Amino acid sequence: MSWALLLEWVIKSAVIIMIILGGFAYLTLFERRVLARMQTRIGPNRAGPWGLLQPVADGIKLIFNEELIPEQADRVLFILAPVITVVPALIILAVIPLGPEVTLFGRRYVFGLASNINVGVLYILAVASIAVYGIVIAGWASGNKYALMGGVRSTAQMVSYELALALAFVGPIMLAGSMSVDAIIEGQTHLWYVILQPLGFLIFLIAAVAEINRAPFDMPEAEQELVAGYHAEYSGMKFALFFMAEYGKMIAVSFIAATMFLGGYLGPFLDRWPLLGPIYLFIKVVALLFFLVWLRATFPRFRYDQLMAFGWKILLPLGLLNVVITGVIIVLVGG
């Protein structure tokens, strides 16, 4: 029994990590194709049919790139920083259920690793915060003042928007009356929280886009204006890890948004065919990823002072207001 359980968990963990890794590879292609179409271009379509082998080609290229470590760099921290950045992106999906419980050969299986723990939402926030360390350490360890400034800038941005992100989570938590992700999904059986929490969803989306450093909040990279931020000195696979972290976080944030506000794996006919659950979740996640790419194709970048002012003076008060309104309505209606 115990080794069977162990095997089950190992398989689940592998699947979750593969979702991020495989998703990362093909998200880059998806983004490039969608961006190209929005700019009335075609995008990469040469490597393999429809460019499907492009991520493989990119990966091979990055593996064979020279790995430079600057002389002034702190070698241990320099190597550690991309690892610290990428690991949270890989493990954050552990509390997201990918589908409903199924009974197979007399055993009950859950799609998901630990979706039933009672602090699931706290886990998401805690793990998401760790990525900030990777970025500030990367900037520091590079031994380059520009990388350090980039790291500080990114850190300030991520810390600011994390507050709004956490406040956006409070709405669903209050409505479900639990911090367990399973309970939050069960609470959306009849009505998705995006309808009950439109302001919360909006705050979550904006804060999440800023948290994962995506356009129009991609100050840390700002490829048209700066060389790069904290990863200016990184090359080869270490750079690829930062890249992977960014896209992995995109996927993770889409999973979280789909779960907290769009009903997760819920959808019609789920009782009859439980395997539809992962498909529904996949569709929602792809729609959200498309939305993230769409935002990048549309909006110009924020100025840095606007970014901080927006985060602290608008988003944070709005988040608090949303919590207060939600609380009052729950008390009045009776939850």
Place this chain on the structure above:
Amino acid sequence: MNLMGLLRGLWAAFLSMFEMLRGLWTTFRSMFETPVTYQYPEVKRPVRERFKGRHVLKRYDNGLERCIGCALCAAACPADAIFVEAAENTDEERYSPGERYARTYEINLMRCIFCGYCEDACPTEAIVLEHQYELSFTSRRDAIYTKELLIVPVPEGGKPTPQNVPVGMFNRAIPEMKDPA
């Protein structure tokens, strides 16, 4: 606090939300437009009529070369890309209708800036910048185009050079230009 100012701010925020949605709609709509990309190696965009690509050396209808080896092109070339070595024509071995012809004609396409001054300088309209633009080389040696590579094939009804012509048929140093415009 000024209530009117607050309301005006809220109204501005609402309007800017609308503008953001309009921006999103614009990018979404352009997804369904035909891409402007040419799939280059398979589909080639035709160049303009006056496009200045690789040079060719022209011939007359009877197959004689237009180039008379005067090296005015080499003199006009600002990049010093052209080398011409002239030799005398004879009636037994005639290459061009003039007194001389280009025995060696080389253009270093790595030096060439495709300005077309050679074209302007040529008294017989022998050198013309045509529409070939796919010029890539794997060595410096390959970038030097010789006369054999530059000259156009013999036209229909013409004879290849050197031609054996009757004595006294060509007696001018520079052939007469039909349309000296």
